Amino acid sequence: MLIALEMIGLVAFAGSGALAAVQARLDLFGVIVVGLTTALGGGIIRDVLLGITPPTTLRTWPYLAVSAATALLVFLFHPQVARLRRAVLLADAIGLGVFATAGTSIALHAGAPVYTACLIGMTTGIGGGAVRDLLLREIPLVLRKEIYAVAALAGCVLVGAGHLLRLPPGLVTTVAAVTTVAIRVLALWRRWNAPVAKGTPPSTFT
Numbered sequence: 001m002l003i004a005l006e007m008i009g010l011v012a013f014a015g016s017g018a019l020a021a022v023q024a025r026l027d028l029f030g031v032i033v034v035g036l037t038t039a040l041g042g043g044i045i046r047d048v049l050l051g052i053t054p055p056t057t058l059r060t061w062p063y064l065a066v067s068a069a070t071a072l073l074v075f076l077f078h079p080q081v082a083r084l085r086r087a088v089l090l091a092d093a094i095g096l097g098v099f100a101t102a103g104t105s106i107a108l109h110a111g112a113p114v115y116t117a118c119l120i121g122m123t124t125g126i127g128g129g130a131v132r133d134l135l136l137r138e139i140p141l142v143l144r145k146e147i148y149a150v151a152a153l154a155g156c157v158l159v160g161a162g163h164l165l166r167l168p169p170g171l172v173t174t175v176a177a178v179t180t181v182a183i184r185v186l187a188l189w190r191r192w193n194a195p196v197a198k199g200t201p202p203s204t205f206t
Contacts, residue, residue: 005098005177006043007066012095014039014067016088017132018074019081024136028075034135035071036064039095041128046103049120050110089188090181092129093151097180100125100152101173104159114160121156122149125180147187147194155180 017038021031040057047055057063074081081088103124107117126149130140142149155176162172186192 005102009095009098010039012091014070016092018071022078031075032071038128038132039067041131042124045127046124093181093184096125097177101155101176104156118156118160122152125152151183
């Protein structure tokens with residue numbers, strides 16, 4: 001169950017990362033590197049925090065192959081992918097939900113306390129995207145006003161609650177992932193944003 005969810009997340013994140021790299025006018029190698037980083041970054045951070053070395057995504061070839069293939073396809077067909085803006089945003093939301101909740105489940109299985117597992121799960125969900133933004137010289141999305149990390153944390157908390165209540169793990173993880181995706185999509189649709197400090201001048205960061 002977790003492997004299937006992670007593969008879905010890999011495709012979603014690798015695609016969104018590769019498209020961002022194409023729009024930044026990176027070459028083929030750069031697009032694949034950013035796609036791989038976006039897809040695998042969160043999982044690598046998770047495994048390092050849990051003491052799982054080498055990280056699972058670096059010693060299991062399908063993770064690398066699926067991510068690289070997705071990035072290559074986006075590079076080849078980026079005009080068609082770019083026109084699917086809503087689909088790309090949805091894919092990113094799916095990746096967030098899948099990685100955050102699966103990361104929490106993996107942390108729980110590794111023996112981490114519930115609160116620790118929730119924080120590791122959130123980091124898993126947002127880690128790859130944060131590294132992607134840094135590589136592209138952008139302020140990470142998670143640090144901006146959009147509802148992103150909060151959506152991930154909500155799903156992680158649901159997984160933790162289900163674990164404490166001894167509910168079926170597969171069902172709980174699925175429901176939590178769907179909840180995370182729903183919060184993220186709803187926030188995009190309704191333009192919900194976290195508050196920012198009042199009276200601050202516009203950012204000059206480039």
